[in-house]
Amino acid sequence: MSVRPAGDFKTSYARDMALLDIRFHRAGFGLLLLVLGLAPLLLGRYLFLLNAIGIFAVGAIGVSLLTGFAGQISLGHAAFMAVGAYTSWLATTRFGLPFLVALPLSGVAAFVVGAVVGLPSLRIKGLYLAIATLAFQFITEYVIIHTVGGSGGNVVPAPRVGGLQIRGETQFYFLLLPVWLIGGIFAANLIRGRVGLALMAVRDRDYAAQVLGINLLYYKVLAFALAAFYAGIAGSLFAHYNRVISSEHFSIITSIDYIAMIVIGGLTSLWGPHLGAAFVILLSQVLKIVTPAVVALVPAFGKAATSVREIAFGAMLIGLLIWEPGGLAMLLRKFKRYLDLWPFTY
Amino acid sequence: MGPELPLVDTVLTVERLTLSFAGLVAIDGLSFSLRAGELLGIIGPNGAGKTSVLNCINGFYHPQSGRIHLGGREITHQPPHVRARLGIGRTFQNIALYPAMSALANIMSGRLIHMRSGVLAGGLYWGPAEREFLRHRARVEEIIDFLEIEAHRNHRVAELPYGIQKKVELGRALAMAPGLLLLDEPMAGMSAEEKADMARYILELREVRGLPMILIEHDMGVIMDLCDRLICMDYGKKIAEGPPQEIQHHADVIRAYLGEDHAVVGGGGRGGGEEA
The missing domain is CATH 3.40.50.300 (P-loop containing nucleotide triphosphate hydrolases)
Structure with a gap:
């Protein structure tokens, strides 16, 4: 089905391929930018939630490119994030580089590592690829523990931009927001253009993609490298936000969270990683508040309380896969379609 | 002959x-x-x-x-x-389209070998990458005209009838200008x-x-x-x-x-x- 809202006609191919193709979307996006800009005022002391969402949304964009659009699964996304975080840590502490240099450097370091990890994807597919990336995840954790700092953690300095020391949630938020927006728009542009077309072709039918002149190895490796780049940027942001990093921040649990984010958000949607990151972060927070309250009321619940987060995510994933495989983004689209046609639903 | x-x-x-x-x-x-x-x-x-x-x-x-x-x-x-x-362009005995993509995107993918813009230009989109993409879009529209599948452009290929899918596959091969x-x-x-x-x-x-x-x-x-x-x-x-x-x-x-x-x-x- 391709339902088009009435009265909004496209008169050029450029309009047809615009990211925000109708007036309603452009207005909506403008409103979203406004709300994001005013978020520190609106959210007050809850701004830390948006900071966490932003960081993980940037990382999740990478997973969505890799898994959603290129069809390659990775269970090592937290390890790419670790590469970025520790690159940033090294760059700012050992080499005294400013944050604005360390940030892209982290992305580039992860990009290179991602390309190497992506190499086997030409030969191994699906579950086997997942296991190969899982190996990378554990190797990275092992390397971190045995080289840079054990599990004790490494202290990362607060970011400094120009002469300004970034302190507090609000200042960090305004550092994060441009990175988040640029990251999201860059991915959206990639997907609608040449690279996105090639990635989706590889995902949908790799042998046909070859016949159309697509070099499978190049695009699979590119997908891994791009995903790792986003994770590296997210890792660097996380390091400077959290100020302490250790192997525990980048464990397999985080990798799985990333998968949960894009599945919940919507695998093949540009909004998916953002919605998914928001959902996962918010649900985690709500559970942190609700679980102790429930345990206080029903002490017998105490035993299950430690793993209630995993249980909730697991149930959520199963539910979504059964009822709405398109994730939250698809729910949003269905709602929009309903609005497009309202009040005449035929 | x-x-x-x-x-x-x-x-x-x-x-x-x-x-x-x-x-x-x-x-x-x-x-x-x-x-x-x-x-x-x-x-x-x-x-x-x-x-x-x-x-x-x-x-x-x-x-x-x-x-x-x-x-x-x-x-x-x-x-x-x-x-x-x-x-060398080719179609398959059992249709080998990209099922989750629209007919338009499928045919566009045939133009990939003629596109040059790289990852950075593509991510920035505005400027050269957009002009290149629009130029190829116009070529693809000519093929869509030729095969008389205008009405099916924006439909996912998996939802199209078999005969139309065969046309889309021919269109994709033609888009390569083989x-x-x-x-x-x-x-x-x-x-x-x-x-x-x-x-x-x-x-x-x-x-x-x-x-x-x-x-x-x-x-x-x-x-x-x-x-x-x-x-x-x-x-x-x-x-x-x-x-x-x-x-x-x-x-x-x-x-x-x-x-x-x-x-x-x-x-x-x-x-x-x-x-x-």
Whole structure:
């Protein structure tokens, strides 16, 4: 089905391929930018939630490119994030580089590592690829523990931009927001253009993609490298936000969270990683508040309380896969379609 | 237009091609060539090795011996994506579109080999990448016009009827602007009307664009009417080659299709060896 809202006609191919193709979307996006800009005022002391969402949304964009659009699964996304975080840590502490240099450097370091990890994807597919990336995840954790700092953690300095020391949630938020927006728009542009077309072709039918002149190895490796780049940027942001990093921040649990984010958000949607990151972060927070309250009321619940987060995510994933495989983004689209046609639903 | 014409402007030459899978010989010393603007049909009973020939030409299979030249350049050992860039387009017997993508995106993907903008330019989009993309979009729209599938542009391919999917697949191959088109049963499973449409497109491609094509098809009526020249294969060997009228009455061809005692094959409608 391709339902088009009435009265909004496209008169050029450029309009047809615009990211925000109708007036309603452009207005909506403008409103979203406004709300994001005013978020520190609106959210007050809850701004830390948006900071966490932003960081993980940037990382999740990478997973969505890799898994959603290129069809390659990775269970090592937290390890790419670790590469970025520790690159940033090294760059700012050992080499005294400013944050604005360390940030892209982290992305580039992860990009290179991602390309190497992506190499086997030409030969191994699906579950086997997942296991190969899982190996990378554990190797990275092992390397971190045995080289840079054990599990004790490494202290990362607060970011400094120009002469300004970034302190507090609000200042960090305004550092994060441009990175988040640029990251999201860059991915959206990639997907609608040449690279996105090639990635989706590889995902949908790799042998046909070859016949159309697509070099499978190049695009699979590119997908891994791009995903790792986003994770590296997210890792660097996380390091400077959290100020302490250790192997525990980048464990397999985080990798799985990333998968949960894009599945919940919507695998093949540009909004998916953002919605998914928001959902996962918010649900985690709500559970942190609700679980102790429930345990206080029903002490017998105490035993299950430690793993209630995993249980909730697991149930959520199963539910979504059964009822709405398109994730939250698809729910949003269905709602929009309903609005497009309202009040005449035929 | 018989085979006795001197070989001017050969697009493709296949020399003594042999392909076997663990002892099973799929292609046995096959040689043929394709001239500029020629429509060559390959016929033969099921399992004769027709699709294997196409798979060797576009690089899916690696023949044990023999050589393939495309426009004077040897391509025997090139990987499939390089051959695509050298100008070999192809459609598949069982449609091999990208099911989750729209018809438009599927055909657009055929233009990929002609697009140059890199990752950075693509991510920034505005400027050169956008202009390039729009230029290719306009080319794709011409193909959509040609195949009369305007109404299906924005539909996911998986939701389209079979006949339309076949058209989209032809469109995707045409979007590559190939110098040689391999069509593997483009009319299999189609209604008479859809077959007529497809035949019209193929004829127009040959007459107007002079596009050389190799066509595998089981509908004898269609293949006899369309092709300039036919090759008949059986058990991986070429058993006959020549203009359709000649092949139709060739004793070995009749034997391959019908066995020893029959005398007539082809002509009007179905000539036997029909695949589901």
